[in-house]
Amino acid sequence: xxxxxxxxxxxxxxxxxxxxxxxxxxxxxxxxxxxxxxxxxxxxxxxxxxxxxxxxxxxxxxxxxxxxxxxxxxxxxxxxxxxxxxxxxxxxxxxxxxxxxxxxxxxxxxxxxxxxxxxxxxxxxxxxxxxxxxxxxxxxxxxxxxxxxxxxxxxxxxxxxxxxx
Numbered sequence: 009x010x011x012x013x014x015x016x017x018x019x020x021x022x023x024x025x026x027x028x029x030x031x032x033x034x035x036x037x038x039x040x041x042x043x044x045x046x047x048x049x050x051x052x053x054x055x056x057x058x059x060x061x062x063x064x065x066x067x068x069x070x071x072x073x074x075x076x077x078x079x080x081x082x083x084x085x086x087x088x089x090x091x092x093x094x095x096x097x098x099x100x101x102x103x104x105x106x107x108x109x110x111x112x113x114x115x116x117x118x119x120x121x122x123x124x125x126x127x128x129x130x131x132x133x134x135x136x137x138x139x140x141x142x143x144x145x146x147x148x149x150x151x152x153x154x155x156x157x158x159x160x161x162x163x164x165x166x167x168x169x170x171x172x173x
Contacts, residue, residue: 049118049146050111052153056144057106057122060097060161065090073147073154077169089172093163103127109141116148124160 041058044051052071059068069086072079080086090097098104105125112119125139142159157167165172 046153048111049113049120049153050108052146052155053111053120053122053144054106054108056155057108057161060090061104061106071155072166073149073156075149076156076166078163078166078172080166080172085172089163089165092172093165096163097161098124098126103129118146118148118153120144120146122160 043055043058046052046055056068056071059065059071065087066083068090069080069083072086080089103126105127107123107125109121109123111121121141121143123139123141125137127137144155144159145157146153147156148154155162163172
């Protein structure tokens with residue numbers, strides 16, 4: 009065999025191996041994130057945020073207690089409130105990762121700290137990320153944890169007796 013034939017065979021073998029690696033990585037990649045159990049405040053906080061990210065407004069609405077002064081009448085009103093308060097719900101960000109970092113539970117009250125990382129893509133050389141944290145307040149009511157306030161992903165009018173208009 010000539011040297012060029014060996015070189016061509018090496019390139020073909022390399023391409024086949026590379027394709028095999030790419031297929032393996034694609035198959036082993038984790039799927040969509042799943043919901044956690046609702047029996048702990050961290051699970052409720054995580055599930056609420058995941059439901060919002062997946063536009064599952066009915067599920068997210070279920071994590072609010074009916075005792076909120078401005079409780080939305082139904083999941084459609086909840087969705088409308090989310091849409092009208094887009095700035096608080098991160099609609100303007102390119103890509104967001106949310107992670108519940110810790111929870112401090114005192115009796116029937118809990119405070120969850122959530123890390124929010126925003127990834128932005130501008131162009132070939134203009135991309136980056138920044139992180140910040142925010143708090144979510146939860147209360148156990150009738151045996152279930154409910155979100156009663158949050159610094160982000162929350163419509164402030166839910167805490168007002170006037171409600172959202």
